[in-house]
Amino acid sequence: MSVGTVNNTYDNSKTLLDIARRHTATARAEALLNDRIGPIPVWIRAPKTGAETYTGLTRSYLYQAAAQGLIRTVSIREPGKERGCRLFHLQSILEFISRHELGAQQDSK
Numbered sequence: 001m002s003v004g005t006v007n008n009t010y011d012n013s014k015t016l017l018d019i020a021r022r023h024t025a026t027a028r029a030e031a032l033l034n035d036r037i038g039p040i041p042v043w044i045r046a047p048k049t050g051a052e053t054y055t056g057l058t059r060s061y062l063y064q065a066a067a068q069g070l071i072r073t074v075s076i077r078e079p080g081k082e083r084g085c086r087l088f089h090l091q092s093i094l095e096f097i098s099r100h101e102l103g104a105q106q107d108s109k
Contacts, residue, residue: 043074043087055093062088071096 044052046059057065063086066073072092077084 041090044090044093045085045087054090055097057093062093065093065096 040054044054046052046062048059051058052062062071062073065071066088072089073086074089075084075086
């Protein structure tokens, strides 16, 4: 067996592993897309400035509500890294707003 044959076998196994990873990622992406409510995304990021597009809530309000456990949130970061990406579950935010709307309606009666 020559060195070229060994490298070729390594390249083939690496390619198969890449294909398997892409297939798994594609399946996860499809599952997330199926979880969507029409054109509305499942997870959103907090706006850098101003209000969030779908809810009108500010970055600080989203973080406060998440800290109090009022809405779902997840931090995505690579192992060993200090920084990541904080995502907020849009449906839980919309349900939070709806609960406040119902409370306001009951208070006004």
